[in-house]
Structure formats: C-alpha cells, structure tokens
C-alpha cells in the first residue's frame with residue numbers, strides 16, 4: 001500500500017447554467033471536484049485550505065475511518081468548520097475498503113457544489129469479481145440551484161415552510177438539453193460497439209432521490225455502497241443522496257446515440273420535486289445520426305415504489321456475510337417529518353407549516369440540534385453542556401402512519417428539540433429498526449451512518465412487526481446509506497467497534513437541517529487498537 005497526497009483548495013468560482021451566472025464554492029477550480037484515486041489499504045492525506053470567506057468541512061462518504069474519527073468531517077459532530085484562510089489536513093487509511101465512494105462538503109448545503117468521486121481500486125493483482133470492463137466512467141447525479149445554497153438553507157429553515165425545489169438535475173454537473181439554455185451542456189460517454197463498461201454511479205444531490213436508466217440498455221449492478229453484490233440485471237436503478245452503485249453496461253444495441261436519464265423518485269404525496277429529466281449521452285462510435293433515443297419504459301413513474309423495491313430486492317452481498325446473529329442493543333427509531341407548534345417566542349411569519357406550525361423532522365420525536373462545538377471534542381475533553389446522553393431507545397410517541405392521515409394529527413406527535421445522543425460500549429452488537437412515520441407525509445428517507453457499514457437484514461411495508469418480519473442473515477447487502485421505504489421499515493445491524501462520535505442522519509439535506517439525525521458515541525475498548533488516538537494539532541476551533 002502507498003500514501004497518496006492531495007491538495008484541496010476551497011475556492012469560489014463563477015459558473016453559468018440555465019442562463020444564470022452565479023458564484024459557487026468548488027475545489028481547485030474544478031466542478032465536479034477532483035477525483036481521488038487510491039487502492040485498498042492506502043493511506044490518504046488531503047490538505048484542505050479554505051480560500052473562501054465561508055466555513056466548510058469535507059467528509060469522505062463511506063470511508064469507515066477506523067480509529068480516525070477526527071478526520072470524518074461532519075461539521076459540529078467531529079470537527080468545527082474550517083474557517084476562512086484556515087487549513088486542515090485529513091489523514092486516514094482505507095482499511096479493507098475498495099470501490100466507489102465520494103467526498104463532499106459537510107457544512108450547511110455546500111454539498112450542492114462541493115463534491116467529487118473517490119475511487120478505490122483493489123490491491124495490485126486482485127481482479128474484480130466480474131469480467132474486466134473495457135473502460136470505466138464516473139457518473140455523478142446532482143442538482144443545480146440558481147440560489148446561493150447556504151442562504152437557501154437559512155431561509156428554508158428560518159421560514160418554517162415547505163421544501164424548496166432544485167432548478168435542475170445534473171449528470172456530472174450537466175443538466176442536458178431539456179433545460180433552458182442547456183442544449184450543449186450535455187455530458188457524453190463515447191462507447192465502442194460490443195464492449196462492456198463499468199459505470200460508477202454516485203448520488204451527490206441535495207434533496208431528491210432519482211431513477212437512472214439508459215435507453216434500450218440493461219444495467220447490471222455489481223457493487224452497492226462500495227461492497228460487491230451478486231450481479232443483478234435491471235432496466236433502471238434508484239439512488240438516494242449518499243448512495244453509490246457500480247453497474248456494468250454492454251454497448252450491445254444498434255449503433256446510435258442513447259440517452260442516459262436521471263428522473264425524479266418522489267415517494268411521498270405532496271412532496272415537491274423537479275420534474276424535468278437530466279439527460280446525458282451514451283454515444284456509439286460511428287453513430288451518424290443526431291437523433292437520440294429517449295428511455296421509453298426504462299424510467300418508472302415518479303412515485304413507482306414497486307420499482308424501488310424491485311431493485312432493493314435484487315441487492316445481495318456477493319459473499320456469505322458475517323452479520324452477527326446475536327444482538328446486544330436493539331433500538332427502535334422512528335424517522336419522519338412533523339409540524340412543531342409555534343411558541344410564544346416564534347416570529348409569526350415563520351409559522352408556515354401545516355396548521356400554522358414549523359416544519360421539522362425527527363428521530364424518535366427528537367429534532368437534532370447541532371451543538372456549537374464539535375460533539376467529538378466535547379466528549380473527548382469532557383466538556384459539559386453541549387449534549388445529553390438520553391437519546392430515547394424508542395419513540396416518545398409512536399405515530400402510526402398506517403392509521404393516521406395528515407388531517408388527523410394528534411397534538412402529541414410534535415418533536416422536541418435537543419442534542420441527545422446514544423452511548424454504545426465498545427463492541428456492542430447493534431440492531432436498528434428504522435420505522436418510517438410522520439405526521440405530514442411519509443416518504444423514503446436515505447439514512448446514512450458514519451463510521452460503519454451496516455448489514456441491511458430486513459425491510460418491509462407498514463409497521464414493523466417482529467412476529468412476521470423476515471430477516472436475511474445469509475447475504476444481506478452491506479451498505480452505509482439505506483432508503484427506508486415510504487410507509488415502511490428497515491432493519492440494519494452493525495458492531496460498534498470503532499471508537500468516536502458517529503453521525504446518523506437523513507442524507508436529504510433539508511431533512512437533516514430540520515433535525516432528522518442523531519449521533520452514536522462509541523466508547524474506547526481496552527486495547528490500543530480499540531482506542532481513539534489524540535486529536536490532530538491543526539483541528540479547527542469553533
């Protein structure tokens with residue numbers, strides 16, 4: 001293994017999209033940002049220098065950060081933001097990890113433009129467990145916002161109202177011909193007839209989940225969240241923000257120009273979404289025609305929950321898993337949106353949610369409030385007052401979405417604000433039952449856990465019922481972000497063997513801002529390899 005150095009300069013950059021010119025934050029003047037290439041077990045060192053007037057941090061999404069929690073990146077969880085003209089050097093090892101990852105800003109909604117791929121190849125001489133592709137391509141799904149995203153977060157949360165909608169979907173930063181002024185703003189892959197390509201799909205978007213398909217072509221999933229899966233062939237896939245999929249595509253159709261399309265998946269009724277497809281081109285060498293075949297039946301309709309379930313059902317670990325059969329701690333966690341009542345202190349104009357309340361989101365009825373210093377620092381240095389250790393192991397009030405309706409909201413289903421975390425002893429075998437609920441709508445939530453991958457051992461519709469739930473302990477997929485089905489539940493398992501403070505949250509940034517998250521404090525074990533090292537000297541201060 002070797003050590004790889006990268007220099008990330010956080011800069012502002014002027015871009016023109018959809019007939020609009022704006023400043024964005026980007027790394028090294030490149031958008032999407034620079035790709036990190038490495039091999040399994042490599043050491044990665046990234047010096048991040050902030051040349052903007054804004055705060056930021058970088059998170060290495062999917063990297064488990066074994067014994068290196070200080071470098072995980074979520075602001076106010078493991079570090080204070082890197083402020084204007086400050087530098088922070090991230091250093092970590094890719095222990096037993098390879099595949100498609102990405103990195104992104106983890107401050108406010110800066111991820112909208114601060115993201116890039118992170119590709120980790122197997123060790124030298126170790127082949128892929130499938131036929132070696134002719135070529136590989138990175139495909140990053142994203143969103144374009146005309147507005148400044150940091151201000152947008154502030155105004156959305158401050159107003160208490162509903163969700164804003166992206167101005168465009170993008171594929172590797174390009175919206176494609178369906179959008180204003182974007183006829184030539186199209187991403188293209190050139191392919192040779194008969195060859196097989198590996199596409200590394202990454203969803204970096206802020207606030208929407210999306211289907212992806214290539215007209216007339218089959219997609220074979222071989223990896224999900226940087227872990228190999230049994231090959232599964234499908235017409236389309238769905239990714240939520242934070243998910244990655246490796247797919248094989250063979251250029252086996254008549255020579256031509258085919259569209260690769262990204263369309264909305266909006267699971268919840270009444271959820272606002274951008275309804276224009278982003279289009280990129282999958283273009284055969286020798287294609288003469290200018291006409292592009294559109295994906296006819298490949299893209300499902302916007303609320304096709306069955307299409308999502310079909311892909312999920314197809315995700316199986318390539319190998320027999322070593323998921324633990326025993327559980328030490330079983331947490332039942334409701335996740336969903338709700339309306340908080342306005343208090344005497346709330347400015348009236350802010351109460352724009354349903355029933356004149358404020359839109360909020362919660363886990364077990366607690367809306368997570370980020371502290372003003374990092375949780376990891378507070379925990380490590382025993383600084384009192386920034387969090388409490390009483391995250392409830394079950395919801396304070398369980399709102400049964402099946403029998404309820406938004407116009408029949410009980411008064412006691414509002415969430416409480418708090419920075420409540422859950423403490424886990426080193427080595428605890430944990431099961432989380434994530435139960436989708438909500439008093440406004442329920443919708444699919446992509447839940448992401450930092451510091452671990454988890455086995456997705458079960459999922460289903462309706463309320464979780466242990467008597468009939470069916471678990472897969474043989475070959476469950478090993479993921480870091482899982483879409484909890486609309487009106488349903490998902491069960492995941494992991495072993496808490498990585499000391500530190502680990503954020504778990506909905507990867508739809510809007511929901512994160514509304515409070516859909518919490519953190520696990522994993523205590524040190526006894527040995528040196530079970531103990532979190534000291535913080536780095538250049539750790540930013542708040």
Ligand code: C2O
Pocket residue numbers: 059061074104106242448450503505507
């Ligand atoms: Cu990809 Cu907490 O994030």
